[in-house]
Structure formats: structure tokens, C-alpha cells
Amino acid sequence: MNARLTGRAAAPGAALAPAFVVIQQAPIENDLRRTRSGTVEDETARLQAALERAEEELRELARTVEATAGEEEAGIFEAQAEFAADPELERAAEEAIRGGASSERAVFDAFGTFRELLAASESEYLAGRVADLDDVRDRVVKVLLGRSTAGEVPDVRSVIVAHELTPSQTAGIPMEVIAGIVTETGSPTSHAAILARALAIPAVVSCAGLLDTVGDGAHQLAVDGRTGAVIVDPDAAERDAIWNRMEEEGRRRDELVTLRDEPGRTADRHRVELAANIGAIQHLPAAVEAGGEGSGLVRTEFLFLDRKTAPSVEEQVTFYAEVLRSFPGYRVVFRTLDVGADKPLPFVERESEENPAMGLRGIRLSLQRPDLFRAQLRALLKARAQASAEGSGRLAIMFPLVSTVRELLDARAVLRDVAEEERADLTSLEVGVMIEVPSAALDAERFAAHADFFSIGTNDLLQYLFAADRLNGAVADLGDVLEPTVLSLIRHVVDAGHGTGAWVGVCGEAAGDPTVAAALVGLGVDELSMTKVAIPEVKDALRRVTLDECRQAVEAAIAGAQTPAEVRRILEGKLGSVLT
Amino acid sequence: MPEATVALLNASGLHARPAKIFARAAAATTADVTVSKDGREVNGKSVLSVLTLDCHEGDQIVIRTEGEGADQALTELVRLVESGLGEAGEG
Numbered sequence: 001m002n003a004r005l006t007g008r009a010a011a012p013g014a015a016l017a018p019a020f021v022v023i024q025q026a027p028i029e030n031d032l033r034r035t036r037s038g039t040v041e042d043e044t045a046r047l048q049a050a051l052e053r054a055e056e057e058l059r060e061l062a063r064t065v066e067a068t069a070g071e072e073e074a075g076i077f078e079a080q081a082e083f084a085a086d087p088e089l090e091r092a093a094e095e096a097i098r099g100g101a102s103s104e105r106a107v108f109d110a111f112g113t114f115r116e117l118l119a120a121s122e123s124e125y126l127a128g129r130v131a132d133l134d135d136v137r138d139r140v141v142k143v144l145l146g147r148s149t150a151g152e153v154p155d156v157r158s159v160i161v162a163h164e165l166t167p168s169q170t171a172g173i174p175m176e177v178i179a180g181i182v183t184e185t186g187s188p189t190s191h192a193a194i195l196a197r198a199l200a201i202p203a204v205v206s207c208a209g210l211l212d213t214v215g216d217g218a219h220q221l222a223v224d225g226r227t228g229a230v231i232v233d234p235d236a237a238e239r240d241a242i243w244n245r246m247e248e249e250g251r252r253r254d255e256l257v258t259l260r261d262e263p264g265r266t267a268d269r270h271r272v273e274l275a276a277n278i279g280a281i282q283h284l285p286a287a288v289e290a291g292g293e294g295s296g297l298v299r300t301e302f303l304f305l306d307r308k309t310a311p312s313v314e315e316q317v318t319f320y321a322e323v324l325r326s327f328p329g330y331r332v333v334f335r336t337l338d339v340g341a342d343k344p345l346p347f348v349e350r351e352s353e354e355n356p357a358m359g360l361r362g363i364r365l366s367l368q369r370p371d372l373f374r375a376q377l378r379a380l381l382k383a384r385a386q387a388s389a390e391g392s393g394r395l396a397i398m399f400p401l402v403s404t405v406r407e408l409l410d411a412r413a414v415l416r417d418v419a420e421e422e423r424a425d426l427t428s429l430e431v432g433v434m435i436e437v438p439s440a441a442l443d444a445e446r447f448a449a450h451a452d453f454f455s456i457g458t459n460d461l462l463q464y465l466f467a468a469d470r471l472n473g474a475v476a477d478l479g480d481v482l483e484p485t486v487l488s489l490i491r492h493v494v495d496a497g498h499g500t501g502a503w504v505g506v507c508g509e510a511a512g513d514p515t516v517a518a519a520l521v522g523l524g525v526d527e528l529s530m531t532k533v534a535i536p537e538v539k540d541a542l543r544r545v546t547l548d549e550c551r552q553a554v555e556a557a558i559a560g561a562q563t564p565a566e567v568r569r570i571l572e573g574k575l576g577s578v579l580t
Numbered sequence: 581m582p583e584a585t586v587a588l589l590n591a592s593g594l595h596a597r598p599a600k601i602f603a604r605a606a607a608a609t610t611a612d613v614t615v616s617k618d619g620r621e622v623n624g625k626s627v628l629s630v631l632t633l634d635c636h637e638g639d640q641i642v643i644r645t646e647g648e649g650a651d652q653a654l655t656e657l658v659r660l661v662e663s664g665l666g667e668a669g670e671g
Contacts, residue, residue: 075596075597078600079596079597079600082596082600082603082627083627083628086626086627086628086629087607087623087625087626088622088623088625088626088628088629089626089628114628114629114632117632118631118632121632121634122634123634125595126631126632126634129596129631133628303591306591306592306593306636306637307591307636307637307638308636308637308638308639309637309638311591
């Protein structure tokens with residue numbers, strides 16, 4: 001039965017293979033014997049053996065995932081192994097066995113005690129561990145019931161079909177037999193989707209009607225993880241099409257790997273720096289691995305959130321120096337603290353605000369709290385001095401949410417003052433403005449006189465420009481970066497910056513979309529900073545187009561289009577399918 | 581019974597990784613180890629129990645040790661917490 005379904009693209013790549021449906025398991029609790037039949041000793045020995053086996057399986061999974069996907073992804077299985085080895089868990093279960101319970105009932109209830117404590121916690125982090133704990137519990141109970149913990153594994157290379165996949169289900173199926181993954185629910189940010197991307201397995205999630213269509217038996221599936229298309233039992237022409245897509249994806253993967261150490265540029269060798277946004281110290285190795293040319297946005301607020309006291313200068317220096325050392329030879333742009341009333345810090349007293357997006361945040365807060373601001377600037381300068389001795393990236397400092405020239409001058413004055421105290425030389429230090437408030441974008445010439453660079457933060461700029469709250473789904477359609485007016489405004493900011501010799505970057509999410517990236521390059525943008533996973537694709541796309549082609553395409557779009565969809569159509573029409 | 585009160589220095593409090601490091605170190609000693617916060621006391625060798633204390637940076641925790649090698653165990657564990665449980669300065 002030929003059918004076409006559409007889901008959300010979750011991991012690029014293409015596949016054509018038989019569907020392998022992972023059956024949703026019935027709740028395990030109903031299968032547990034209440035009371036033990038053997039002696040306390042026998043039942044306790046079974047329990048201990050099952051816990052040990054679960055722990056070993058999880059450690060093995062962690063090793064496999066670490067080897068294939070990386071350390072960060074393996075961490076969840078390491079933590080699960082520790083749960084299985086927990087002495088209190090074992091003690092509680094043994095006590096229940098002495099009281100007459102079967103080993104499986106005893107261990108199920110022992111997990112239940114910890115589950116309740118975690119689920120009741122106000123901490124989102126702890127509540128989020130409940131699913132991990134349940135996963136371990138089911139594994140232990142399955143061992144005791146003599147069921148396979150590996151789940152069913154297809155014997156030929158297949159497209160894995162499921163309602164939703166847990167991380168341990170995804171990691172539990174040998175990679176060699178996974179051609180692709182399609183799930184009925186789930187989101188591109190779910191752990192399974194992240195794992196699929198790390199493992200280079202094409203995946204489509206949130207594919208409505210999937211199980212109704214293929215749940216009944218043998219079907220072939222053609223999956224395109226770049227468009228979200230899923231074709232059930234494709235005909236000859238559709239098979240040819242997906243074969244072509246697979247070849248194309250294979251070529252693309254080979255090229256992306258070879259591109260890692262190549263600089264970002266267009267086909268005619270116009271240089272465009274492709275940097276990584278850094279939100280946590282753990283992101284550094286992956287950002288370097290993805291070929292990030294420095295960072296155009298280090299979100300320093302991660303050092304300040306979730307703590308009761310402000311980080312000391314020394315603590316900040318350690319963090320900043322480590323970031324700098326990760327990118328020898330490249331520029332690293334640190335954005336000074338940017339938190340609003342929506343993320344209260346215990347060490348910053350403030351009124352609650354009706355509208356935190358427009359409240360006391362960014363440079364406004366820094367100028368009101370010189371103690372915090374000076375400590376941060378001092379730490380950045382100290383980190384530069386410390387890291388430069390051992391070969392490191394070049395420090396650049398960026399002020400967020402600047403809306404008037406006065407703020408920029410005041411911020412620079414504080415920096416000068418701190419630099420004098422630190423005997424730090426500012427001549428080689430780039431200081432820039434994050435362009436995200438319309439007043440700064442519209443009057444960019446005036447700011448350019450006092451800035452070494454601009455970095456356009458598209459996320460906030462769009463919400464302020466279109467008066468559309470980023471967090472309000474009801475207005476999510478407003479504020480597309482491809483609105484012609486946004487492109488004109490970016491062109492204006494670029495021209496203003498270049499007028500005084502300042503370079504201009506873009507550090508919003510939009511920079512990671514190859515089509516948008518090409519348009520930005522056409523507008524004269526010098527640097528794009530994006531999420532690390534987007535870097536190889538953008539690098540590849542830009543090397544297929546010339547600067548002139550980008551220019552002509554974006555100018556034609558600004559001149560001729562009325563809507564973002566029209567802009568995209570014109571861009572893709574002019575720049576060809578290399579960008580999709 | 582030796583005991584000490586320490587403030588957690590590491591940014592993520594006692595999340596899975598630092599909790600694991602603590603519980604492993606506690607399990608490696610011959611003494612009995614307990615940790616308490618706000619009056620709730622748990623087995624310091626149990627990573628799940630330590631996790632459920634929901635400790636954040638800056639929280640004061642009380643470590644108690646008892647039995648063979650209690651004094652040495654306490655010194656080691658306090659030093660471990662003060663060194664940031666393997667993640668000092670991480671964001």
C-alpha cells in the first residue's frame with residue numbers, strides 16, 4: 001500500500017529499508033509475583049545477580065555510546081549504571097524480600113521510593129531523572145522475569161519504527177542494523193533525536209499516522225531526514241529518487257568531514273568566519289570538533305545561574321581562560337552578563353517585572369551593578385593575560401541590549417577603568433555591541449563610531465522589531481528573519497559598521513540555516529556564529545556559491561518579495577538546490 | 581562521632597556526576613558515612629539518596645562518619661567537597 005507521510009526532520013540523511021516496528025511494551029507491574037516462592041537466601045541472590053547484570057549492561061551501553069556518539073551522550077548511561085549499583089536501593093529490596101516479597105516486587109517497590117522523592121522535587125533537574133530511573137527499574141525487573149533486556153533487534157538493516165524511543169532503546173539496537181528512525185511522536189530536541197544526529201542516522205519524528213499505516217506488518221520505508229518525508233512502500237520512481245538522495249547524502253557526509261579544518265568561505269574565496277555559540281563549558285570539545293572558528297557568542301550567564309552567590313573573579317577566570325584556550329588563533333567573543341527578571345539571581349535584588357524582555361537586563365543591569373560588571377570585566381582581562389601565555393584565542397568583549405550611545409560610552413568607560421587597574425592593554429582588544437534593540441539597529445552609524453564590531457542578535461532583534469513575544473506561541477509566526485524589512489535593516493547595520501571599519505557578525509539562531517546564511521553573506525556579513533551542529537552544513541553550502549551570487553539573490557529578494565516564503569523561494573531559485 | 585559542615589562550591593550542586601563522585605569516595609572508605617541537609621539524613625554511599633537531598637551550590641551539608649577509619653574518611657570527604665567534586669569552576 002503506497003502512502004506518503006510527513007513528519008518533522010530530526011537528523012539528516014536518507015534511507016530505504018524494511019520497517020521494523022518496536023512494539024510498545026505493556027506496563028510491567030502487572031506481571032510481578034507478589035510473594036516469593038523460594039527462601040530468603042535464594043531470592044536475595046537472584047536480586048543481587050539481576051542488579052549486577054543490569055549495571056554491567058548499562059556500563060557496556062555507555063562504552064558503546066561513548067565510542068560512537070561521544071562522552072556527553074554516554075553520561076546518561078553511566079548515571080543509570082550507578083543507580084543499579086546503589087547500596088540503599090539494594091538494602092530496601094532485601095528488606096522487602098525478608099518480609100516475604102518476591103525479588104521483582106521488592107526491587108520494583110524499592111525503585112518506587114526513590115521515584116517518589118525525585119518526582120516530588122521542585123527541581124526540574126531531579127524530576128527529569130524519573131524517566132532515567134524507570135528505565136533502569138524496567139531493565140532490572142526484565143532480568144528477573146527472564147525477559148530480554150535488549151529489546152527486539154531486527155536481523156536485517158531496517159528503519160526502526162516506534163511510538164517514541166527511549167535513549168536506551170535507541171542505543172540498545174546495534175548501529176549496523178539501523179538504516180533510519182521514524183517515530184509517531186517526539187520532537188527534534190528529544191534525547192533520541194540528538195543521539196540519532198550524533199550517530200549520523202537519518203531520523204523523522206512526530207510523524208502522524210505512522211503506526212496506523214505500518215504497524216500491521218511488512219512494509220518498505222523511504223525516509224528523508226532532511227525534509228521529514230516518509231514514503232510507505234515506494235513505487236519504482238520513488239525508490240530511484242530515494243537512492244539518489246542517499247548517494248547525495250553519502251557524498252555530502254564525506255565532504256563535510258574533509259571540510260572540518262578548512263576555513264569558512266564562498267566558492268570565490270570570500271572569507272566568512274563560521275564560529276560556534278558557546279553556552280556551557282561542556283560544549284567546547286564538540287564545538288572545536290565541528291570545525292568552529294572561534295566563538296561569536298559565549299553566553300557568560302551560565303556561570304551566574306542556579307547559584308546563591310555571584311561567582312568570584314578567580315572562578316570566572318578559570319572558566320574564561322578555558323574557553324580561550326579551546327580556540328587557539330581564533331577570536332572568542334564574550335557577551336557580558338545578560339539576565340533579566342525572568343531568571344532571578346539570588347545575589348541581585350530586584351523588583352519582579354511585568355515584562356522582563358524589556359526590563360532591567362543586559363548592559364542596563366551591568367551599569368546599575370558595577371560590582372558585578374567590574375568583576376566580570378576584570379576576570380575577562382585576567383583570563384586573557386593568563387591564557388595568552390600558552391597560546392589561545394583572542395578575547396573580544398560584547399555588550400548586550402545596548403539601546404543608546406550613552407550606555408555604550410558608559411560601559412566602555414568602566415572597561416577602561418578596570419583595564420587601568422589591571423594594567424591591561426586595550427589597544428588590541430575588540431569591543432563590540434550586540435545589535436538587538438531596534439534603536440541601535442536604526443542608528444547604527446552613531447554606534448559604529450564607538451565599536452570595533454557589531455554582532456546582530458536576531459532572536460531578540462526580531463521580537464522587539466515585530467513586537468512579538470518569543471515565548472508566546474500564539475504570535476510565533478511573526479518575526480521571521482527572512483521578512484524583507486529585516487534583511488534591509490541588516491544591510492543597513494552592515495553598511496554602517498563597514499563605514500567605520502567595524503566588522504559585522506550575526507549570532508542568532510538564524511545563522512545556522514544555510515539559505516539564511518547565504519543571504520546574510522550577500523548582505524556583507526563577515527562572521528556567522530551558530531549552534532555547533534549547524535557549522536559543517538553551513539560551511540559546505542557557502543563553498544558552493546559565490547559572493548556575487550549571494551548578493552544578487554538577496555537583493556532580488558528584497559526588491560521583489562513581500563513575504564518570507566517569497567524571499568526563500570527567490571533565494572533558493574537563484575542559489576540552486578545546493579542550499580536545501 | 582566525627583562530623584563536619586561544608587558548603588557546596590560546585591555550580592551544579594549535587595547533580596548526577598558530582599553525587600556519583602561523592603558516593604563512590606564514601607563507598608571506598610571503611611567507615612559508615614551519612615550526609616544531611618535541612619535535618620534529613622541519608623546514606624552517603626548511596627548516589628540515589630544523595631541525589632534526593634536536592635543540594636545546590638552554596639547549600640550547607642553535614643557529613644558524619646562512624647566506625648573504622650572515621651576520622652580519616654571525614655577529612656577526605658570534606659576535602660573532596662571543598663575541591664568542587666571534580667567540577668570546580670565549570671559552568
